[in-house]
Amino acid sequence: MSQEADFANYVNNNILSAAGDPGFRGLSQVWVRECIRHNYAQNFTWLGRPIIQVPQDTYAYQELIWQYRPDLIIETGIAHGGSLVMSASMLAMLDYCDAVEAGTVLDPRASRRKVVGIDIDIRAHNRAGIEAHPMHHKIQMIEGSAIDKAVVDEVHAIAEGYDRVMIFLDSNHTHDHVLAELHAYAPLVSQGSYCVVWDSGVEDLPADMCADRPWGKGDNPKTAVHAYLAGQDTANRKGADGEALQFEIDHVIEAKLMITASSDGFLRRI
Incomplete structure (x- = not known):
């Protein structure tokens, strides 16, 4: 066994050990709950733009992008734009690595790789900040509800011709909205790629922590994920590629991260 394979096996054993430790998992749940009380996830930026993600989830974010190497990322929910900038910067890094491996000169604006962000309300100061960012040339923003038919149709039209598509859902966190997003955008996910449903951990929080929100225990991204998956064996769903979805x-x-806002939210197309 090579040293790299040996280390990969070592890491896998670490992950399995963590997954099987209820005490560790319990501590992680406590940590997530308390970090929400302190608005911890709001404290970070990605290349200068606020990202509003638990840092451990951003590790998963970049690992998935590097592993799958998408040419199109679709995100619902924009807020300050940090997530869009992260996606764009990772896609730019893929362009750079492709150029190095091919021995070619890189024109940053020539690549087709891009991220599409959708939000029902792109506030003027956030739009200005995103448009002023050096990564903006890889970002396309659409203002409107992610489940509005016109928006869904526009995104599907953009996705035509892209072979490696990844989805991140992070807008309205109610069950009905997220379930509608899954039905709208999951078909665009390419084989082996991911649809990540952020903030599915709302289901695991005390009910009073979401008292000022339209979502909460029993009505959140995780319940939508479970409802969507429960129907896939009988729905005979097809992806945009015409293959079984x-x-x-x-x-x-999740076991690798231990600290995540999105338990049960990392969906891989198989």
Whole structure:
């Protein structure tokens, strides 16, 4: 066994050990709950733009992008734009690595890789900040509800001709809205790629922590994920590629992170 394979096996054993430790998992749940009380996830930026993500989830974010190497990322929910900038910067890094491997000169604006962000309300100061960012040339923003038919149709039209598509859902966190987003955008996910449903951990929080929100325990991204997956065996769903559309929850990512806002939210197309 090579040293790299030996280390990969070592890491896998670490992950399995963590997954099987209820005490560790319990502590992680406590940590997530308390970090929400302190608005911890709001404290970070990505290349200068606020990202509003638990840092451990951003590790998963970049690992998935590097592993799958998408040419199109679709995100619902923009806020300050940090997530869009992160996606764009990772896509730019893929362009750079492709150029290095091919021995070619890189024109940053020539690549087709891009990220599409959708939000019902792109506030003027956030739009200005995103448009002023050096990564903006890889970002396309659409203002409107992510489940509005016109918006869905526009995104599907953009996705035509892209072979490697990844989805991140992070807008309205109610059950009905997220379930509608899954039905609208999951078919665009390419084989082996991911649809990540952020903030599915709302289901695991005390009910009073979401008292000022339209979502909460029993009505949130995780309940939508479970409802969507429960119907996939009988719905005979097809992806945009015409192939069978089936997803599974990647629990290995959760066990690796231990601290995540998105338990049961990492959906891999199989």
